Amino acid sequence: MKTYQQKGNNALLIINHRTSKKVILKNVVLLKGNINYTTIYMDNNTKKVIAHPIKFFEAHLETHGFLRVHQTFMVNPNHIKGYNQESRELIMSNGEQAIISRRKEHIGRKFIA
Numbered sequence: 001m002k003t004y005q006q007k008g009n010n011a012l013l014i015i016n017h018r019t020s021k022k023v024i025l026k027n028v029v030l031l032k033g034n035i036n037y038t039t040i041y042m043d044n045n046t047k048k049v050i051a052h053p054i055k056f057f058e059a060h061l062e063t064h065g066f067l068r069v070h071q072t073f074m075v076n077p078n079h080i081k082g083y084n085q086e087s088r089e090l091i092m093s094n095g096e097q098a099i100i101s102r103r104k105e106h107i108g109r110k111f112i113a
Contacts, residue, residue, distance in 0.1 A: 010064055014050055021048055025064050029094045031057060031074040041096055043079065069107055073098040083108040 010025045029041045033054030040048040058068055068074045075090060075098050082091040089097040090108060100108045 012060075014052075017051065021050070023048065025061075025076075026078070028066075028076050029079040029092050030076065030096060030098050031061075031066075032098075033072045033074075041092075041094060043094055045094055067104075067107055069104050070099050070101045073100075080111050083111040 012023045012025065014021045014023060023040060023042075027043045029043050031054055032039045032041065036051065036053050038050045038052055038054045038057060040050060042048070054072065054074055058074065061074060062068070065078070066074050066076055069090065075092065079093040080090050081093050083089070083100075084091065084097075085108070087097075088100045088102070088105060088108060090100060090111065091097055
């Protein structure tokens with residue numbers, strides 16, 4: 001995984017087996033981990049499945065403001081639209097929902113309207 005600047009936007013170049021995928025970070029809504037795969041949800045309702053665990057992205061994306069809110073979710077705070085206290089879920093700009101762990105519940109409280 002490499003990071004580079006493209007016209008003032010931070011982007012990732014993810015090399016995945018024999019292919020590479022460019023991802024502009026401001027367009028990433030959330031990442032959802034599933035064992036050794038991570039699905040990257042974009043703001044245009046597209047998804048990219050990468051053959052790396054979510055931990056592979058964690059250290060790098062935290063330096064760009066992303067939050068690890070659950071064992072399986074990492075979110076871009078710029079795309080958080082709301083928080084459901086009963087189900088402990090963040091509502092994202094693309095309609096997806098990300099569960100918040102009990103230990104990270106304080107993050108969700110910041111987004112109560």
